[in-house]
Amino acid sequence: MNFIQGVIYNFRGLFLGMKTRKLLFWGLLRFCVVVLITIISASVILIHHQDILSVIWARPTSLWILWLWHLTSWVLSLCLVGLSTVISYLISQILFSVVIMDHMSRITERMIRGEATDAVGASMFKSFAYLVSQEIPRTVVPVILSILLMIVGWLTPFGPLVAVFSSGIAAVFLAWDNTDLIAARQLIPFRTRFRFLLKTLPFHLGFGLPLLIPVLNILLLSFAPVGAALYEMERRQKA
Numbered sequence: 001m002n003f004i005q006g007v008i009y010n011f012r013g014l015f016l017g018m019k020t021r022k023l024l025f026w027g028l029l030r031f032c033v034v035v036l037i038t039i040i041s042a043s044v045i046l047i048h049h050q051d052i053l054s055v056i057w058a059r060p061t062s063l064w065i066l067w068l069w070h071l072t073s074w075v076l077s078l079c080l081v082g083l084s085t086v087i088s089y090l091i092s093q094i095l096f097s098v099v100i101m102d103h104m105s106r107i108t109e110r111m112i113r114g115e116a117t118d119a120v121g122a123s124m125f126k127s128f129a130y131l132v133s134q135e136i137p138r139t140v141v142p143v144i145l146s147i148l149l150m151i152v153g154w155l156t157p158f159g160p161l162v163a164v165f166s167s168g169i170a171a172v173f174l175a176w177d178n179t180d181l182i183a184a185r186q187l188i189p190f191r192t193r194f195r196f197l198l199k200t201l202p203f204h205l206g207f208g209l210p211l212l213i214p215v216l217n218i219l220l221l222s223f224a225p226v227g228a229a230l231y232e233m234e235r236r237q238k239a
Contacts, residue, residue, distance in 0.1 A: 005231075006175065006206025013108075013227020014220060022107050023226055030092075030100045031222040038088040045080045086147065089221075090140055098135055099128070101225040105181045108229035117182050127185055134184045135177070142173035171208030172201060174221070178228035179204065207231075 017023040059066075106116040118127065146166040153162025176197050183193050197204060211217045211224065 002200065002202040003206035006203040006208070007210060009203075009227040009231045010175075010207050010210050010220060010224060011227070012230055013225070014223045016108070016230070017104070017223035017226045020107075020111070023104055023223070026100050026104050026107070027222040027226075030097055030104075031218060033097065033100075034089060034092050034218055034221070037092045038085050041088045041091075042081050042084040045084045046077065086143065090143065098132055101178065102131055102181055102185065104223075104225040105185075105229040108226050109182070109233065112230070112233055117186060127187070130187055131181075131184055134180070134190070137190065138180060138184075139173060139177045143170055146170040146173075167212060168205060171212055172197070172204045173208070174211045175204040175208030175224075175228070178224040179207070179232055181225060181228060182232045203231075 017027045109116045146169045149166040149169075150163050153159045153166065156162065180193055180197075183196070207224075207227070210220050213220070
């Protein structure tokens with residue numbers, strides 16, 4: 001049930017964001033920021049596509065092998081585009097998106113509760129700096145480790161199982177990056193928040209799996225803070 005609730009909250013946030021003018025604006029702004037940075041990073045990486053391919057495998061002269069070289073070129077292009085997407089997400093997350101996410105979370109809180117939750121006595125600068133610093137252990141490190149684990153896994157006989165496991169880890173931490181916004185804004189210690197994550201793994205897995213769907217994930221990520229704020233507020237009301 002917790003897993004299913006995670007999926008439901010994700011799409012509840014999407015639907016609420018799409019029909020609320022302020023949330024729609026900020027969600028689309030985040031969407032445009034991620035897409036723009038993705039296009040720029042993909043362009044930069046693909047410009048050096050031939051150089052990278054020549055290092056991996058020089059163009060063969062034999063026509064019998066040339067088709068395999070072209071296939072390798074296409075696979076490399078897809079991998080480079082995927083890599084640029086991940087890099088763009090992490091860059092935009094640290095530089096821009098975490099601010100937009102927090103603002104969307106605040107808007108959702110004001111809509112439901114009438115006010116946003118803040119840490120008592122904390123300045124705006126301190127709250128902002130703390131929120132940005134939490135992106136390193138909450139998103140950047142887990143996503144990079146998941147990718148490295150997936151790459152290493154494919155070099156072993158257990159590649160498919162490792163790929164599923166690493167994807168699950170990425171999904172959980174992508175979800176937590178959104179559900180943790182209110183708690184992080186209140187300056188609750190990282191250890192306490194991480195223990196909460198471990199207790200709610202099925203929910204976060206359900207919330208995060210749709211965020212791994214190619215193309216659709218960019219849209220879902222843009223409005224994920226809304227669904228996460230709804231979950232956090234309703235969870236605290238029941239507690």
